[in-house]
Amino acid sequence: MPTVAHEFPSLRVFDHPLVQHKLTIVRDRRTSPADFRRLLNEIAGLMTYEVSRRFDTRAVAVETPLEVTEGRQLSRPVTLVPILRAGLSMTDGVMQLFPEARVGHIGIRRDEATHRPVFYYAKFPHDVRDGYAIVIDPMLATGGSACAAIRHLKDVGCRDIQMICLVAAPEGARRVHAEHPDVMVYACALDRELDANAYIRPGLGDAGDRVFGTVEG
Numbered sequence: 250m251p252t253v254a255h256e257f258p259s260l261r262v263f264d265h266p267l268v269q270h271k272l273t274i275v276r277d278r279r280t281s282p283a284d285f286r287r288l289l290n291e292i293a294g295l296m297t298y299e300v301s302r303r304f305d306t307r308a309v310a311v312e313t314p315l316e317v318t319e320g321r322q323l324s325r326p327v328t329l330v331p332i333l334r335a336g337l338s339m340t341d342g343v344m345q346l347f348p349e350a351r352v353g354h355i356g357i358r359r360d361e362a363t364h365r366p367v368f369y370y371a372k373f374p375h376d377v378r379d380g381y382a383i384v385i386d387p388m389l390a391t392g393g394s395a396c397a398a399i400r401h402l403k404d405v406g407c408r409d410i411q412m413i414c415l416v417a418a419p420e421g422a423r424r425v426h427a428e429h430p431d432v433m434v435y436a437c438a439l440d441r442e443l444d445a446n447a448y449i450r451p452g453l454g455d456a457g458d459r460v461f462g463t464v465e466g
């Protein structure tokens with residue numbers, strides 16, 4: 250079970266040993282993009298098990314080889330919403346557990362000077378509002394990108410939104426709770442702070458660059 254960070258009522262932090270083991274390798278600057286991507290997806294899969302714990306199910310009849318019995322199935326569709334680019338790096342891991350999930354993309358990049366989110370793309374399933382939306386982004390720094398994505402989903406009618414990230418800064422967790430107290434955020438770590446460039450410390454650097462091998466120098 251993820252733990253509750255008391256100062257941050259809508260944040261749940263995964264302190265599971267396996268998650269923490271993998272996160273430590275992800276943080277390591279020497280980890281290659283291939284290993285970085287693989288580990289992010291593995292962690293996302295482990296998180297999905299708990300994130301979906303409160304999803305509604307309905308009774309269905311199932312015919313075993315011996316008799317008809319009652320089983321349960323998820324009663325509402327699930328839409329994964331990776332924030333481009335870095336959110337793509339955890340999406341396959343969630344899909345492994347929700348093979349029938351739909352994927353709605355949202356393009357938001359952080360302006361390097363102002364650190365404010367710049368929206369550039371969105372494409373959601375037409376009935377996204379009917380089910381659960383899981384926003385996916387490894388980094389929750391100022392919280393600007395997450396809040397913009399959640400606002401976008403609410404504007405198209407989504408009412409049941411959760412977010413998974415790898416590393417959260419206190420500033421980002423506070424901001425998401427202030428603007429969207431109904432959205433539960435799941436993270437693997439609540440890090441110390443943001444630095445002057447709004448990077449998470451200790452963090453893991455620029456997630457998008459590490460995933461896609463676009464690191465400069």
Ligand code: PRP
Pocket residue numbers: 332333334335336357358359360364366386387388389390391392393394395421447455456457458
């Ligand atoms: C990163 C990250 C988040 C955002 C977090 O994306 O993946 O989307 O920054 O910062 P915030 O909480 O201060 O908004 P970035 O803008 O670098 O884009 P990229 O994924 O294309 O690299």
Ligand code: URA
Pocket residue numbers: 388390447448449450452453454455456457
């Ligand atoms: N985006 C990242 O990729 N890393 C940070 O530390 C902050 C924003």
